[in-house]
Amino acid sequence: MRKRLFSLGLTVVISTVVPAFAGVTQFEAYNWMRYTMKLEKENGAYATQESQWALKRGYLRWKHKFTERIDTRVNIDLFSSANGRLDRVETTGITDVDSTEHTVVKKVKPKKNGADIKLKYAYVKLGYLIPQGDITVGLQKFYFGTIYEWKYMTIEKSLEDVEKVCASADYGVSLGGYLPKGYGTWRFQVANGEGYKHTGGDVNTEPAYVADLRFIPIPGLTLGGSALHENVGTKPFEKRQWLSISPRFTSGPIDVWVNFLLGETGDKDEPTKKQGYMIYPTVKLSPNLEVLGRYDHWDPDIDREDDGHNRYIAGFNYHLCKREKGRPGVMIQVNWQGEKGEAEGSEMEHKFMAQLRWEWASPKFGSL
Amino acid sequence: MLRRISMIALVALTLIGATEGIAWDWPWAKKKANTLTLTGSTTVLPVAQRAAEEYMKAHPKVNITVRGGGSGVGIAALIDGTTDIANASRPMKSKELKSARSKGINPVETVIARDGIAIIVHPSNPLEKISLQDLKAIYLGEINRWSDVGGKPEPIVTVSRDVASGTFETFKKLVLKGGKTRGDALMLASNKAVATTIAQTPGGIGYVGLGYLSPQVKPLQVEGVSPSPQTVSSGEYILARPLFMYTNGKPKGLAKELIDFILSPEGQKIVSDVGYVPVK
Numbered sequence: 001m002r003k004r005l006f007s008l009g010l011t012v013v014i015s016t017v018v019p020a021f022a023g024v025t026q027f028e029a030y031n032w033m034r035y036t037m038k039l040e041k042e043n044g045a046y047a048t049q050e051s052q053w054a055l056k057r058g059y060l061r062w063k064h065k066f067t068e069r070i071d072t073r074v075n076i077d078l079f080s081s082a083n084g085r086l087d088r089v090e091t092t093g094i095t096d097v098d099s100t101e102h103t104v105v106k107k108v109k110p111k112k113n114g115a116d117i118k119l120k121y122a123y124v125k126l127g128y129l130i131p132q133g134d135i136t137v138g139l140q141k142f143y144f145g146t147i148y149e150w151k152y153m154t155i156e157k158s159l160e161d162v163e164k165v166c167a168s169a170d171y172g173v174s175l176g177g178y179l180p181k182g183y184g185t186w187r188f189q190v191a192n193g194e195g196y197k198h199t200g201g202d203v204n205t206e207p208a209y210v211a212d213l214r215f216i217p218i219p220g221l222t223l224g225g226s227a228l229h230e231n232v233g234t235k236p237f238e239k240r241q242w243l244s245i246s247p248r249f250t251s252g253p254i255d256v257w258v259n260f261l262l263g264e265t266g267d268k269d270e271p272t273k274k275q276g277y278m279i280y281p282t283v284k285l286s287p288n289l290e291v292l293g294r295y296d297h298w299d300p301d302i303d304r305e306d307d308g309h310n311r312y313i314a315g316f317n318y319h320l321c322k323r324e325k326g327r328p329g330v331m332i333q334v335n336w337q338g339e340k341g342e343a344e345g346s347e348m349e350h351k352f353m354a355q356l357r358w359e360w361a362s363p364k365f366g367s368l
Numbered sequence: 369m370l371r372r373i374s375m376i377a378l379v380a381l382t383l384i385g386a387t388e389g390i391a392w393d394w395p396w397a398k399k400k401a402n403t404l405t406l407t408g409s410t411t412v413l414p415v416a417q418r419a420a421e422e423y424m425k426a427h428p429k430v431n432i433t434v435r436g437g438g439s440g441v442g443i444a445a446l447i448d449g450t451t452d453i454a455n456a457s458r459p460m461k462s463k464e465l466k467s468a469r470s471k472g473i474n475p476v477e478t479v480i481a482r483d484g485i486a487i488i489v490h491p492s493n494p495l496e497k498i499s500l501q502d503l504k505a506i507y508l509g510e511i512n513r514w515s516d517v518g519g520k521p522e523p524i525v526t527v528s529r530d531v532a533s534g535t536f537e538t539f540k541k542l543v544l545k546g547g548k549t550r551g552d553a554l555m556l557a558s559n560k561a562v563a564t565t566i567a568q569t570p571g572g573i574g575y576v577g578l579g580y581l582s583p584q585v586k587p588l589q590v591e592g593v594s595p596s597p598q599t600v601s602s603g604e605y606i607l608a609r610p611l612f613m614y615t616n617g618k619p620k621g622l623a624k625e626l627i628d629f630i631l632s633p634e635g636q637k638i639v640s641d642v643g644y645v646p647v648k
Contacts, residue, residue, distance in 0.1 A: 023548070024531065049519045067548055068540075132462045181473075182465025220472030250472040287450070364531065368540075 023066040027362040031060035034155065034355040054080035056355070059120070068368060069127035071134075080235075081116035102349045120169055120196060133177020139196055142170045143187045143212040144226045145244035146278075154294050154313050155335045155353045159259055159278040162311075163298050164226065165242055167195025172207070174297040184214040184222070193230045193240065206231040208240065222248040228263075239268050253284035273302040288319040309346075312338040323361060331357045399409055402427075404622045407435040408455035409534050410444015410558040411577035412611050414642040415481060416455055419630045422638065430622065436558060439534030444640035447473055452623050454614040457483065457534030457577070477612045478619065480630050482645040483577045485539055485607040486595040488563065488585040490570045495519045497589035500606070504543050504571060509550030514571065526553040527565050535559065538609045539575055575607075578643040597645045611644065 040051035058078035065071045090165040092104050107318030141148040145169050150158040160166050176187025192198070193208030215223045224246035230239070242263035249256045259278040264271035276298035284290045294310035315335035323329040337351040406416050413436050420432040435451075442454035447468045460468070460475055468475050486497060498517060505511040506524055515521040528549050529536035540546065549555075556562050562574040567584035574585075579596060581587055587595050590607055599605035619627045629635045636646035 068546055178462035178466055180462070182460075182462060182467075182469045185466060214470075216466070216469040219469045219474040222470050248470075250470065251474065367528070367551060367553055367555050368531065 017153070023064055023366050024368055025062070025064045025365045028059070028061040028063070028360065030057055030061070030357070030359045031055065031058040032152075032355055032357045034353060037352045039350040039352075041349075046350070055115070056080065065368065071125040071127070073121050073123055073125075075121040076239045077120045079118075080114065080115060081360065108140045118197065120212075130175055130177050132180070133175065135173065135175045137173050139169055139171050140174060142166050142168055142191060142195070142210065143174060143176070144242065145190050145261065146208050146224075146257065148212075153317055153333075154280070154292060154315065155288070155333050155355050156294070156313055156337060159261060159276060159296055159298070160244070162296075163261075163264065163276060163300075165261060166208075166240075169196040170194070170198070171199075174210075175203065176212075177270045179215070182216065184216045185212075186214075187212045216292075222250075224248065226359050238266055239271050240265050241271075255282040255284075256280070257282075261337070272274070272300070275299050275302060276308075288322075289316065291316045306341075306343045308342045310340055323359065328357060328359050330359075333357060372573050401621060402430045402627060404430070404432045404453070405435070405451045406432065406442075406453040406455055406613075407437060407445040407451035408441040409457040410436040410560065410609070411457040411483060411535050411579065412480070412613070413559075414579040415611070415630065415639055415644060416613075418638045418642060419626065419635055421530070422634070423626055423629050426544040432622075432626065438532035438557070440535070443468075443475075443614065446616060447471060449473070449616075452615065453619075453626070456612045456614060457609060458537045459612065460614065474617045475614045476616075476618055477614050478627055478631075479610045479647055480613050481636075481639040481647055482600055483579070483609060483611050483612045484544070484595040484597075484605045484645075485535060485575050485609070486578055486581055486587045487573065487575050487590055487607075488566050488581070488587055489573050490566060491584070491586045492570050493519060493586060493639065495588060497592060500543060500591055501542035501555040503590065504545070504547070507539075507544055507549055507553070508547050509552070522571050525569050525572040526550055527562050527569070527572055528553045529559070529562060529575070530555040530557050532557075535575065535577060539607075542607055542609075578645075581643060588611070597640065597643065601644045610647075 032055065033053065034056045035053050036050055037048060039046045041047075042047045047051065056079060060076045060078065062074045063072070094102050094104060096102065119139060121139055121141075123136050123140040125134045125136045127134045129135065144166050145158070146157045147160040147166060150161070150168070156162060161168055170191035170193065172189055172191030174187055174189035176185060178185055189210040189212075190207050191210065192203045193206070194203050208228060210226065210228050213224070217223065220347040224244070226244040226246075228240060228242040230241070238264070242261060244259060244261050246257070246259040248258070257278070257280040262275045264273055267271045276296065278294065278296045280292070280294040282290050282292040292313070292315055294311070294313035297308065298311070299308035301307055313335055315333065317318045318332045319328065320331065321329040333353075333355040335353045337353065338348045339351070340346055340348040389470070406420070413434065416434045420434050424430055424432055427564070431517070439458050441477035442451065442456055443460055443464050445451035447464065456621050459477065465475065487503060487599040489495060493514070495514065495518060502511060502517045506517070507526060507528070511517060512524055513521060514524055540549070554565065556565060559576045559580040562576050563580045563582065563585055564575045566572045578597065578600070590605065593599050593604045593606070595605050600608045613627055615627075630639070631648055636648050639646045
């Protein structure tokens, strides 16, 4: 509670004091209110496993541009936590003085009181040294694959995110910029590697190295490639080596995005080889309505049979209004999602999600 | 389960229907050949408006919509596919070019005129000229009184364009050399707003495109040169820049016809009439 009050107080102080200084300040808020219904087969018939509303994202973003060359951003995410469950079962093992082992099962109250807070971004972008580029320091996007460009036009996360290849943000330093004449972007990054939710003892001594390139040879065709390498460290990431190839084609109302992922993780000498891909077409039916489909395939161990799964998504997004530069203002997203394992006898799990997403930005205060 | 799904689908469709009805604008439906939208720079606006009016007079079945908003807004609209032509008083930035190309938009620029950024004060201000150095010091907040630049012992009211403006970007590049505009400057959304404010503010200083000069404001000489189409054309006036129209790919159809018209002797006369410098 104290932590929350402190964060809230800090936000209020920042938002009232900072605009008084030189530069341009802007505030943004994102709210994603989602209904989820999950159906799984039990005893030969589908049963509802989950049916709930939750605030999945509640961003408060503060952007301050000190000069043309110094740009900063801080994001705080307030969101529903504990999945709304009132209590959960916890199983613990204990050993008596006479070495007898017991298992204790008890019902406990959730630690979260319905909502939680996390820091998502906190970085400064310095436009020095690199022409048409920047050096970014702090908690920032993780520039691998499609994760850093993911705008959640499907309610589901990007393939990297949902399959736990990497987190969408991490602490570190990156440098990058634009290729001449709009031909694309490039970036190198050194980050903790464990993601934005991990600090202190969770973080090993080995950093993760990322290189990313987006090349646009002709308008509408983007060829993307990223590489991620992390040396041996402490668990859970003993070795991580990933490659992403992500071509994207956009022409008029049609957008097709593909992502191939290939990686090795785990034991240094005998890593597990993984691979997967996503095919994600979108068709814009009107300036405010788009329909989409997505197919994911994921194989968590290439050397094992039938351990993979497939994901199918179909849905639509309807923009009730857009804000500046075509960014979402108020949007309805409706998705059906099916997931089925490759193993014999696996049944499809169905998820139906409807989300009302509203995002706003304040006017810009101050001047450069 | 089915009832729940139906309920949610019904609510979603009701919301959609309530806002737009069921007659959506299908993107592959053939765009009406006789309509055209221009969006962006308020500096280019007088040329675009006059050219559109003249063109529509000669072609009564054609409907051309011209909107302001600033260069940044026009370029964003082109990238979003909500305008046919983006008017801009600055070239597109790398970020904008990348964003456009990744969305399948191929921005092609056409220079339709040249312009000078005129430094204007209230007609009652006795000052006739200003150096680039003093101008920079005023906008950076280092000079606060007219007496420091040879004027009356009165405070200076600084008026600027807002950050969406191409004129602001060019002024920053040519005058402030990347420096920050003083915090107390009035940041206005259009050339017209700047000219109107200066006409009503005896201690004011602002900057506008040549097309917004009028007897209600007094242009200052910069480095000893008056802003005029002649001095911009000859290269003597240093605060000069080209004016652009951006299209997705080479101009075609009605966009091509309008741009060709602006580049024709008749169109370039409009450019000249509104106070800018013809390029042909």
